[in-house]
Amino acid sequence: MKHKCNVVIVGATGVVGLELLKILAQRRFPINELRLTASDRSIGRTLKSGHLKGNLQRLTEEVFDGVDIAFFCAGNSVSREWAHVAVKYGAVVIDKTGAFRMDKDVPLVVPEVNADALRYHKGIISSPNCSTIPLVMVLKPLHDYARVKRVIVSTYQSVSGAGLKAITEMEQQTLMRLKLQIPNLKFQISHSPRASRNRIFPYPIAFNVIPQIPQSNAFCADDYTDEEVKVINETGKIMNNKSIRVSATCVRVPVYHGHSESVNIEFARPITPAKARQILAKSPGLKVIDNPARQLYPTAAEEAGKDDVFVGRIRVDRTVKHGLNLWLVGDNIRKGAALNAIQIAEYLTTKAQRALRSQRK
Ligand SMILES: NC(=O)c1ccc[n+]([C@@H]2O[C@H](COP(=O)([O-])OP(=O)(O)OC[C@H]3O[C@@H](n4cnc5c(N)ncnc54)[C@H](OP(=O)(O)O)[C@@H]3O)[C@@H](O)[C@H]2O)c1
Structure with a gap:
């Protein structure tokens, strides 16, 4: 990949697309040319963030000509139709949708957890679901210390997760x-x-809590929702460990930004809350806010807009031999979506830069 990249955002006018543009500008991602696309109704509009600016163009094959990185965030069907076209034109696709996450040839990556998997990409890289990302960031370092056996997670997901x-x-x-x-x-x-x-939601979302995500799909055969199945399957794939048992209940709450999760973890080996706090505080992308005496723990309203995933309420699960309960909060649009995708792109470009430098020596 070149030092400065040609980048396209497919779905640039959506919640995730707009955040991508914002973070690309904030992190001064090395962009040579930026192209923006959305549905036909947005053609001709201009989007701007920091030093980055672009007109929205129609999604055609030509959009991908000469592109190095194509961020896809316009929904599953658009990714299924266009991602392979982008790859054919030589782009690396970083896909924020659920279109390819469980494909065996597509790495599913959270850079803090399994950046190694990027080595095996064949043009398409998937970024996980916005609830899976913070969960695996917390599970991985704890697993390395005490071997996770079973996880029970209940999510409290903000409405921005639905666009x-x-x-x-x-x-x-x-x-x-x-x-x-x-x-x-x-x-x-x-x-x-x-x-x-x-209507987007099947029940009023104001002053309510809805145990069905996504709102549009029918329940699966065993009455799980798609989102619950995603959290379960994606966790196994990213942790590269099929023996960890995961049970999930995904719930929509009337919060603007920030998904919260209540996580119960059973381990094979002993681990105290103090040790877990120490491990998590040292892990990249995580911040521990956990002082019950001072009523300190993370909440979505406090932590929305931030890059890190926040963990608190770490305590013993008294019902099993080695178990912990904890509470986590992550911004679903930033680390749960746009930031994770950009970190993947940064990983690819810095790797390429390093390779270029070593070739020149
Ligand atoms: N929101 C989250 O927290 C989150 C987190 C992780 C992953 N995701 C995934 O990211 C994707 C986008 O989510 P979002 O929340 O940003 O949705 P959104 O706000 O509804 O935005 C959808 C975007 O896709 C564009 N689009 C729709 N149909 C299109 C078509 N036929 N051709 C080209 N562009 C089209 C829209 O353009 P117009 O504005 O012109 O209609 C808009 O830019 C979804 O697959 C979602 O599951 C979302």
Whole structure:
């Protein structure tokens, strides 16, 4: 890969695409030429962040001509249709969607956990689900110390995880309830045909908690949701360990940004909360905020917009021989999506730069 890259963002106007643009500018990613694409309705708009600026172009084969890195964040179907086209034109695809995550030829990478897997890519690299990323960042260092046997995770996922329209839906429902003083939001929402046609969530999300993610898909045969299956399968793939048993319940909460997770871990070997705090505090990308006496622990509202994953409430699970409970919070748009994808790209480009330097010697 060249020193400065030609980069395309597919899905640049979405929640993830806009954050990608912001972080590429913030981290001064070495860009030669930037191309932006979205659906037809956005063609002609201009996006700007810091020193980076671009006009939205139609998604065609030509968009990928000469591109080194193609970030895909326009949904599964767009990735399935276009990622191989980008690879054909010589680009490395970093895919934020679920289209290829479990394909055996596609590395699924969180750089702090399994950057090594990048060596085996064949043009497409997947970035994991926004709930899986913070989970494996916490599990990996604890596993290296005490061998994880079983994990029970319950997620509390923000609405931004469902895209821009979902944020608007939460805001509108909240306003309806507060400004218009509609007491029975459930009645109002389910009896408005227009609202139900355009609705993202199957139940009101304002002042509610919905145990179904994603909201649009049918439940799987055994009544798990797709998101729960993703967390379970992706964790096994990234940890490269099929023997770790994972059980997941994924829940949407009326929070703008930041996914929280309650995690129960059973280990094969002893580990104290103090040791876990020490290990996690030293692990890249993690910050421990855990002082019960001072009521200090991470919350989504406090930690949204930050790069790290935050861990607290680390305590003994009294029901098993070696077990811990903990609470984690990570910004689903940053580390859960855009930042992780950019870190993958940085890894590829710095590796390439190092290779170039050693060739010149
Ligand atoms: N949000 C998260 O926390 C998160 C985290 C991890 C992964 N992801 C994944 O990332 C992807 C994007 O999520 P998002 O939350 O950013 O969604 P979003 O806010 O709904 O944005 C979707 C983007 O895709 C574009 N798009 C839609 N249909 C298209 C088409 N046919 N051709 C080209 N572009 C098209 C949209 O363009 P227009 O604006 O023109 O419609 C927009 O730029 C999804 O696969 C999601 O599962 C999201």
